[in-house]
Amino acid sequence: MQRLARLFDLLAGDPQAERAVPPTGFTARLTTFTAAAMAFLAVFAMALSLATGRLADRWASELARTSTLRISAPEGQMEAQTRAALEVLRTTPGVAEARPLSADEQRALLEPWFGPDLPVEALPIPQLIEIVEDRAGYDPSGLRARLQAEVPGAVLDDHTRWREPLVEAAGRLRLLGMVSMALIAAATAAMITLAAQAALAANAQVIRVLRLVGARDTYIARAFVRRFTLRAVIGAALGTLAGIVAVLLLPRTDAAGGFLTGLGFRGWHWLWPLVIPPLAGAVAYAATRAAALRSLRAQS
Amino acid sequence: MPLTGAIASPAPFGQNGAKRNRGRPVIELDNVAYSYGGAELFAGVSLALAPGSFHFLTGPSGAGKTTLLKLCYGELTATAGQVRLFDQDARGMARDGIAMVRRRIGVVHQDCQFLDHLSVAENVALPLTVSGRSADDRDFRDLMGWVGLSAQAAQLPPELSGGERQRAALARAVIMSPEVILADEPTGNIDQEMSQKLLTLLVELNRMGKSVLIATHDLTLIRAAKAQVQARVLRLRDRRLQLAGADL
Structure with missing residues (x-):
């Protein structure tokens, strides 16, 4: 509560303390620009993190509920084996739905590799059956044993072997997004620290005079801290706004869009970028205060 | 032997002066030394500024007059000895403490x-x-x-x-x-007439009960002051602080 009160005091400001430090146009604009650029990048890092989070969740849930049965059989036996496999699946507890993919669907799956107009019927490609599990799920070992006995050409793929690396990759991307945001915050802190130190060095005479007349270090620091915090908040607000507009202008998600068109915010997640300006202010406050007090200690 | 101002001085400056002479020193240097860059600027300096006292500090350029004043308002820390500001050891003071002390000392450079x-x-x-x-x-x-x-x-x-x-x-x-006014060559950049005007202001302050310590080369200023107020003249020479002779 005391810290909160101090923050409100800071935002309310001490006009007299701030007036003691002469205005510095160039460093002010530089700090505001830096905060804006970092906030803009933070919006994208946040969007990336949230999008990969959604992707990981979708892959985890969708792939966990589906599996594929692949039937490879001589041309004359394909239909019989498909029927037999569907019968086995129909009587397997935990299987909610089993559906053989049509030739068009199989062509669509192969299209990215072989291009359009692929004569699927003329090629010895296996028949695929999509299996959707119910809530309880089925026993893959038991199903494999039954299929081995009744449909010798069937191979069950429960997606485990490629679902896990995909989910792991999406998780890593999400982590990368978070690390990016942490790095942006650290870079912002470093840049504001440098700007604050430059401002303190440029105002050495002001500091000497203030000390001579009995100003405490906290009084001197407050003038710099408020100034840099406000610049960071204003810059970050502008950068966040620009970032949100840029995300809005990204192409919309569609079936063929893939991952990149899914980059953005959904629903209440649009509120997340609003934390960036106050966060930038908090980072600027901590960085400037630490830099100012350290610098004042060194100058004494 | 410490050179004391109003404590040692029997002559009060009017009614307030009598009260002032009974007070403890506002600034006290006890066997103080200051070295800079390995060279000792001065050593064994003892001084007590009593409330309401008026002192001049003279000496050749580079003798350490400005440094001595800076020790008196906590801008510098003595390398040896003890500096007491309003009964507090300056060495043990936090920066906030120094800031509070400076509100009780007026400085003119x-x-x-x-x-x-x-x-x-x-x-x-x-x-x-x-x-x-x-x-x-x-x-x-x-x-x-x-x-x-x-x-x-x-x-x-x-x-x-x-x-x-x-x-x-x-x-x-x-x-x-403030209780103390420290002035470092206050008339260094101004003409004779303005120097006299400034001195008059400092004398008035002293009559109000403020302790005044002026570092100066200006002998005319010292003589003019001694005509108006009981002032002691200290000379910083050969790394020591001495009481100046009657010629001043």
């Missing part, structure tokens, strides 16, 4: 430094501002009138002449009604 983006009035009021107080309008006008800067109150410091800057620095030094 030869090269008066101001905040050039603030008006003269704001600069004069700066000690009040940093201590979170505001000036009473009438008192403030009186102060500006006393130093003869009423007409310059709204100007910026770079627009002032040397003498006006010195008087503005004096006004800033006294606005908190």
Whole structure:
């Protein structure tokens, strides 16, 4: 509560303390620009993190509920084996739905590799059956044993072997997004620290005079801290706004869009970028205060 | 042997003087040494500034007069010995403590430094501002009138002449009604007439009960002061502080 009160005091400001430090146009604009650029990048890092989070969740849930049965059989036996496999699946507890993919669907799956107009019927490609599990799920070992006995050409793929690396990759991307945001915050802190130190060095005479007349270090620091915090908040607000507009202008998600068109915010997640300006202010406050007090200690 | 001012001086300055002489020293240096860059500037310096005392500090250039003054307001720390400011050991003081002590000591430098983006009035009021107080309008006008800067109150410091800057620095030094005034070559950059005017202001302050210590080369100033007030003259020479002879 005391810290909160101090923050409100800071935002309310001490006009007299701030007036003691002469205005510095160039460093002010530089700090505001830096905060804006970092906030803009933070919006994208946040969007990336949230999008990969959604992707990981979708892959985890969708792939966990589906599996594929692949039937490879001589041309004359394909239909019989498909029927037999569907019968086995129909009587397997935990299987909610089993559906053989049509030739068009199989062509669509192969299209990215072989291009359009692929004569699927003329090629010895296996028949695929999509299996959707119910809530309880089925026993893959038991199903494999039954299929081995009744449909010798069937191979069950429960997606485990490629679902896990995909989910792991999406998780890593999400982590990368978070690390990016942490790095942006650290870079912002470093840049504001440098700007604050430059401002303190440029105002050495002001500091000497203030000390001579009995100003405490906290009084001197407050003038710099408020100034840099406000610049960071204003810059970050502008950068966040620009970032949100840029995300809005990204192409919309569609079936063929893939991952990149899914980059953005959904629903209440649009509120997340609003934390960036106050966060930038908090980072600027901590960085400037630490830099100012350290610098004042060194100058004494 | 410590050189004491008003403590040793039997002559009071009017009614207040008698009370002042009974007070403890406001600033006390006990066997103080200061070294800079391996060279000892002075050593074995003992001094006690009693309330209401008036001292001059003379000595050749480079003898350490400015350094001695800086020790007196906590800008520098003695390399040996003890400096006591208002009965507190300066060495043990935190920076906030030093800041509080400086509110009780008014300092005037030869090269008066101001905040050039603030008006003269704001600069004069700066000690009040940093201590979170505001000036009473009438008192403030009186102060500006006393130093003869009423007409310059709204100007910026770079627009002032040397003498006006010195008087503005004096006004800033006294606005908190400090117990001690330390002045470092206050007449170094101003003409004779202005020096006399400044001295008159310092003598008036002393008569109000303030302790005054002026570091100066200006023998005319010292002689003029001794004609108006009982002042002691200390000389910093050959790394020692001595009481100056009767010629001063």
